Amino acid sequence: MDPQQLRTFVSVVDHRSFSLAARALGYTQSAVSQHIAALEADLDTPLVTRRPVAPTEAGVRLLEHARPLLLRLDAARADIARLRQVHPGRLTLACTPGALTPAVAHAVVRLRTTSPRLAVSVRTCGRGEAVEAVLTGTADLALVDGAAAPSDPLPLPDAGPLTAFAIAQEPLAVLLPATHPLAGRPALRLADLAAARWIEAPDAAVPLSHLRAAAQTDGFGHQLAYAGGDMRGLGTLVAAGGGLTTAALPAARHVPGVAAVPISVPRIVHRVEVLQPRSSTGPAAELSDILRPSQ
Structure with missing residues (x-):
């Protein structure tokens, strides 16, 4: 699973909208749709219904994994960044x-x-x-x-x-x-x-x-x-x-x-x-x- 596709999936579920997720992420709506389609193809199951926008049963299950996975990826990035960080006066x-x-x-x-x-x-x-x-x-x-x-x-x-x-x-x-x-x-x-x-x-x-x-x-x-x-x-x-x-x-x-x-x-x-x-x-x-x- 691609982390960026996971991030897009979480944003779509949180906003209940492809267009609002695109705005929040700085993508086009077409790019958001492509990310969701690629993730669904990877997992071979629908993850989000389109009208209304909501997670499917598989999407709810994926969401339970996606949030902690993305958090740990961000944590890993921050942990590595601290090794080279020059501490400012703050x-x-x-x-x-x-x-x-x-x-x-x-x-x-x-x-x-x-x-x-x-x-x-x-x-x-x-x-x-x-x-x-x-x-x-x-x-x-x-x-x-x-x-x-x-x-x-x-x-x-x-x-x-x-x-x-x-x-x-x-x-x-x-x-x-x-x-x-x-x-x-x-x-x-x-x-x-x-x-x-x-x-x-x-x-x-x-x-x-x-x-x-x-x-x-x-x-x-x-x-x-x-x-x-x-x-x-x-x-x-x-x-x-x-x-x-x-x-x-x-x-x-x-x-x-x-x-x-x-x-x-x-x-x-x-x-x-x-x-x-x-x-x-x-x-x-x-x-x-x-x-x-x-x-």
């Missing part, structure tokens, strides 16, 4: 919202103090996007947060050749409205809340699928989804009765109108990890050293 960080802690901010400022000409760019994004940014070289480091057992790594998307280490670990809490009957409890069992109404906020909080896995039970349904990364915005929805969510206990205690109750069972913590390339050097390596806990 540093790009990709952070999930909960990973941009005061300790991280102080580390960035400390690096800027020692390297005053260094231009630092920080952007917040989801976990998958943060991992992908470092893999493909659009970010030098990623800082990601999530929930895990005290001795387990974070459940992240395929990080390929990246290495990771933890820089912070705090108790994980459930956020409830301050008037909720359980708000005064000293601790809560996660499984006891499986039937409650939750808010799905995969970037600002622990994804509900991770809570199901941690509690080893079904449930944790939601009728409200929050796509932002602002913890106060999410807390406002909790305070209004929109549903429950989770956060690191210290941060959750400062959300107005919300009670933060630690989770006692299972043993689960909120962790922040640094993801970096194996060949990390220059400002990225300096910041990594600053963030790494002393042994």
Whole structure:
């Protein structure tokens, strides 16, 4: 399979249009049609219906392979490029919202103090996007947060050749409205809340699928989804009765109108990890050293 044909196929499926995919890729519509036809001939099966434009059953199956394959190809290109890279005076960080802690901010400022000409760019994004940014070289480091057992790594998307280490670990809490009957409890069992109404906020909080896995039970349904990364915005929805969510206990205690109750069972913590390339050097390596806990 030709990688460029795979890339064209993914773009056609994402845009549900041959013409929009052509515009996004900078091709003619005829070239896009030729790529899809060649890929279908290679695999000897239709991959995309034309009216409407949608993946066939085989196309859906191919899509499951195509995205990680293309990501790993981009990662390989970025990994090789780092070997010959001359490090400019810039540093790009990709952070999930909960990973941009005061300790991280102080580390960035400390690096800027020692390297005053260094231009630092920080952007917040989801976990998958943060991992992908470092893999493909659009970010030098990623800082990601999530929930895990005290001795387990974070459940992240395929990080390929990246290495990771933890820089912070705090108790994980459930956020409830301050008037909720359980708000005064000293601790809560996660499984006891499986039937409650939750808010799905995969970037600002622990994804509900991770809570199901941690509690080893079904449930944790939601009728409200929050796509932002602002913890106060999410807390406002909790305070209004929109549903429950989770956060690191210290941060959750400062959300107005919300009670933060630690989770006692299972043993689960909120962790922040640094993801970096194996060949990390220059400002990225300096910041990594600053963030790494002393042994």
